[in-house]
Structure formats: structure tokens, C-alpha cells
Amino acid sequence: MSETWLPTLLTETPEDGFQLAIKLSRLGVKFTQPSAEVREALRPSYAENADSLIATSHVIAVHFQTVASANGYWRHDA
Template sequence: EDHEAKESGDTWLPSLITETPQEGFALAVTLSQKGVGTTQPDAEVRKAQRPEYAEDPDSLIAASHVIATHFQTVAAANDYWRE
């Protein structure tokens, strides 16, 4: 699936609207990863980096910050799933 996502014609972000806040959070995670993938498109390199940052608390906090920023966007798009 990663291979497909890299072909430019693919749609990976059809909408910011989700059914639930939890799906919205999952979308924020996807957006964060996509931001990384844009700068480092080689999935093998990214996989090789994972042990490094997944064991570094500061990297994990920084990754959580990016997710939080995207979650602001997704939550606003969904009017905070108020109803």
C-alpha cells in the first residue's frame, strides 16, 4: 500500500471529514506521517529510522506535537464532532 501511495495519481486524502473524533485522531496521525514521508520518500530508510526515534522520548514527544497540530485542523474541519 505504501507503494501505491507514492504514485502521484493516487488519492490518499479525499476528505478531512470523519465519523468520529477517534477516526479524526487517526487521520491526524496519517497526516503527520505523510509529512515525514514527503521529505524522506524512501520507505526503507524510514523503517530503518524507526528504532532510533521510537526509543527516544524527545522524538516521541515531538511526533506527538505534530499529531496535535494536525488534530486541530481535523477537529475544526469536523466542527469538533459537536453533534
């Protein structure tokens, strides 16, 4: 990917931040395994595996923690 795909970690809301965390997780997989054919071939082996799904949730949570921190946990000075 040559274009800038992540200009900032700042988001308007926690929900937007969570969506960004999911995007970061998905792009991490895509960069690690650039072949869409290979990713699709591997999907059945983890799609019904509880440990794999929990690991996926963990990766998203770590990204969300990073995004939330960058956004000051969406706390605004009153």
C-alpha cells in the same frame, strides 16, 4: 502518489478524526523521506528517544486540531 488520498477532512467521529491525524503525520514523513529503507534505518535512533516521541505526539496533535476544526469539533445542532 497520483491518486487522491485525502478527499476530505470530514470524519464521523473524533476517533476517526484522530486516526486521520495519525495518517496525515505518517504521510508527512513518507513524503519528506520517500525511501522506506532510509526510514527503517532511522527508526532505531528515534524509537527510544523521549524527545522524538514527544515531537511525534505534537505533530499528531496539530493535525488532530486541524481535523477537529474542520469537523466543527463534532458539535451538531440539535
